Amino acid sequence: MLIRTLKAPLSDVGQIIFLVRQDIGVISPTIAELLDSRTSANMTSVIKIPCSSANIGPGFDVIGLALSLHLEVHVTVENKPSSQLPLNCAITYEDQSKSVEKISLDPEVNLITRVALYLLRCHNQRAFPVETNVHIINPIPLGRGLGSSGTAVVAGVMLGNEVGKLGLSKERLLDYCLMIERHPDNVAASLFGGFVGTYLNELKPEDVARKEIPLSEVLPAPAGGVDTGIRPPEPPMAIGHYRKFNWAPEIKAIAIIPDFVVPTANARNVLPESYSRADVVFNLQRAALLPAALGSSPPDPEMIFLAMQDKVHQPYRKTLIPGLTEILQFMTPATQPGLLGICLSGAGPTILALATERFDEIADRIISQFASNNISCQWKLLEPAQDGATVTYN
Ligand SMILES: Nc1ncnc2c1ncn2[C@@H]1O[C@H](COP(=O)(O)OP(=O)(O)OP(=O)(O)O)[C@@H](O)[C@H]1O
C-alpha cells in the first residue's frame, strides 16, 4: 500500500497535510472533518511568516524580498464554556531574536493579537474564541530592517482569519495589513513570499478617506479590558497588489545585523518631502533593471551592483547608521569576489549583501567596518522564502 503526503491549500491561506493512499485516494482526514476541527480542541494551528527585506536599493516602498527567517505562531483553541482570560486569549512569547525590547503579553497591546482583534472586530467578533492560547516564537530582530513589524502584522491577520474562521483570501488580508503598515513592500513579501514588486491602487476619494483613517482608530489604544463595542473601519477592497519576480537560484542574501535599533518611523522622518528630477530618474532607471538583473542566471555582478544603487533613501539614512556610507562605497564586485550587490535592508540598520560565494569573508569585512565605529553585529546567511505565510495543522 503506497502512502504519501499531499499538501493542499485551504481557503487560500492554510495548508492541510493529507494522507493519501494511491489506490483509493485521500484516507485521512477528510476535508469536511478538517474544516470542522480547525483550531478546535487539541489541534494546534502553526502559522509561519517569513521576515523580509524592503527596497533592495532603488525600490523604495515598492520592492520586497521574503527571507528564510520565520516568525511562528502556534494557536490552540480550548473551546471551554467560559474564560477568565482577558479577551479570552493567553499569550506566551519565546524570544530567539536577542532583542532588548520586551514584547507585551497583553492581547490588547501585543501587535500580533491587536491586529487579529482588529480583523475579528471588523467581522463582528469582539474577542478571541474561548479560550485561545497563542505561543509566539520570534527569531526576527526588532527594529533592524528585517521587516519585524510587517511580519507581526501579517501574523495578526493570519491569526484573526484562522481563529475567526473567516476564510479571507490573502489578497483581502493584504488590504487589512495596509490599514496598519501603509507601505506594501514588507507585508506583501511576508504574505505572498518571494521577490515582489508592489503597488497601491489609486482609490476613489471616499476610499482614500477610509484608508487615511488615523492608525489610532484602526488599532485603538488599549481600553483597559473594557470593550467599547465600536466596529473599526474596514479597508476598501483591493488597495494593494503585488507581482512576483524570478530570483536566480545562485543568489544568497547575507544579512549583517548591527546591535542597535533604528525605528522605521525615525528613518522615514529623515527623508525629504520632495526630490530632484535627476534623483528620481536615477532610481527609476535602476528599479526598472533590478527584477531582470536578479532573475537572470548566471548572475551578472556588474549589472546587479548598478541596479541596486539608490538616491532616494540611503543617502539620507546615513546620519542614523554610522559607517553606512563607507560600507556602500568600498564593498563592490571589483573589490570583493562573490559579491553581487549591497544595500540597506528596509529602513536599516541591517545591511543586505547579495552574493554567490565567500559569504563569511563578505560578512567579516562589513562587520569590521561597523566595529571601527564600536558597533557589534550578528550575521545570517538567508535565502528567499518562496512560500510566504502558511498555516499547517498538527
Ligand atoms: N513579533 C512581534 N510582536 C510584537 N511586536 C512586534 C513584533 N515584531 C515587531 N514588533 C513591533 O514592531 C517594532 C519594530 O518595527 P519597525 O517598523 O520600527 O522595524 P522593523 O519592522 O523591524 O524594520 P523595517 O520596517 O525597517 O524592516 C518593534 O519595536 C515592536 O514594537
Ligand SMILES: N[C@@H](CCO)C(=O)O
Ligand atoms: N520601504 C520602507 C521599508 C521599511 O519598513 C522604508 O524604507 O521606510
